[in-house]
Amino acid sequence: MQKINVGIIGGGRIADLHYLGYQNNPDARVYAICDVNKEVANSRKTEWQAIKAYTNCQDLLDDKEIDAVEILTPHNQNLHETIVIAAAKAKKHIAVQKPMTTSLASADRMLASVNKENLVYKVTENYVFYPPIVKARELIKAGAIGEPSNLRIKFVSGSSGGWTVASSSWAWRMEEILTGRGTATFDHGHHLWSTAWFLLGAVEKVTGWIDFSQDVLDCPAMIIWKYKTSKYGACDFAHSTFIAVQETFILAQH
Numbered sequence: 001m002q003k004i005n006v007g008i009i010g011g012g013r014i015a016d017l018h019y020l021g022y023q024n025n026p027d028a029r030v031y032a033i034c035d036v037n038k039e040v041a042n043s044r045k046t047e048w049q050a051i052k053a054y055t056n057c058q059d060l061l062d063d064k065e066i067d068a069v070e071i072l073t074p075h076n077q078n079l080h081e082t083i084v085i086a087a088a089k090a091k092k093h094i095a096v097q098k099p100m101t102t103s104l105a106s107a108d109r110m111l112a113s114v115n116k117e118n119l120v121y122k123v124t125e126n127y128v129f130y131p132p133i134v135k136a137r138e139l140i141k142a143g144a145i146g147e148p149s150n151l152r153i154k155f156v157s158g159s160s161g162g163w164t165v166a167s168s169s170w171a172w173r174m175e176e177i178l179t180g181r182g183t184a185t186f187d188h189g190h191h192l193w194s195t196a197w198f199l200l201g202a203v204e205k206v207t208g209w210i211d212f213s214q215d216v217l218d219c220p221a222m223i224i225w226k227y228k229t230s231k232y233g234a235c236d237f238a239h240s241t242f243i244a245v246q247e248t249f250i251l252a253q254h
């Protein structure tokens with residue numbers, strides 16, 4: 001069988017992890033890379049042994065050899081929406097990194113566009129595939145802890161340790177923070193809200209308090225919600241300046 005030709009759009013930090021999924025993959029290969037930064041596009045092409053490098057996303061989408069795209073660009077300025085809609089028009093199967101986009105209206109436009117075509121479409125949300133969380137869901141569904149009435153999540157960020165992220169990856173996130181979409185409650189929060197939904201189901205109502213500290217942190221924050229059934233959830237966010245994130249992030253071993 002011929003391998004699926006994939007075009008990766010956005011060759012930044014998270015692309016490192018996506019590429020690992022294509023190494024020695026019998027079904028698919030990275031055929032092309034597109035990054036607005038020409039240097040990044042060319043270096044990723046060499047690193048991934050891709051066939052083509054583009055700096056304009058429409059040029060990649062016009063490439064008839066490409067079957068599917070991975071959209072790994074920043075999510076600010078409606079970028080995920082713009083590229084998903086263009087990819088759907090080009091009839092490419094689509095995987096877009098979380099968060100899908102930045103408003104419900106935008107998400108509806110994206111879904112309308114992909115539903116018009118007969119395409120595979122997914123939002124890459126990794127927490128719901130994390131084995132301990134998958135196991136927790138299995139146990140809850142099997143009744144191992146009875147009927148849960150409450151889910152609590154605690155999130156603590158630190159100022160050092162963890163994964164090294166380039167200043168360019170932080171730059172657009174800083175702009176996002178100024179629009180009210182913080183790195184803790186919105187960007188990282190996506191994983192927590194997905195987990196909350198994955199474990200106990202659909203949510204009916206949400207409210208919360210989000211404070212702002214050290215000019216860039218959407219912490220401390222407390223978000224509470226009610227599920228459609230009689231269950232409740234709460235998540236509190238804290239930042240600990242002096243505590244390093246202990247985990248050593250080693251690619252492919254994480």
Ligand SMILES: NC(=O)c1ccc[n+]([C@@H]2O[C@H](COP(=O)([O-])OP(=O)(O)OC[C@H]3O[C@@H](n4cnc5c(N)ncnc54)[C@H](O)[C@@H]3O)[C@@H](O)[C@H]2O)c1
Pocket residue numbers: 009010011012013014015034035036037040055057072073074075079097098099124125126168169170187
């Ligand atoms: N699932 C996760 O755990 C996880 C982790 C990190 C990031 N993400 C998500 O992945 C996305 C990318 O994050 P990142 O940290 O890799 O960002 P990044 O800034 O490191 O990389 C983004 C890349 O996209 C390129 N780019 C920007 N506009 C473009 C365009 N119009 N066309 C083509 N390329 C363009 C930039 O030049 C850059 O190289 C974000 O939506 C982020 O929320 C998810």
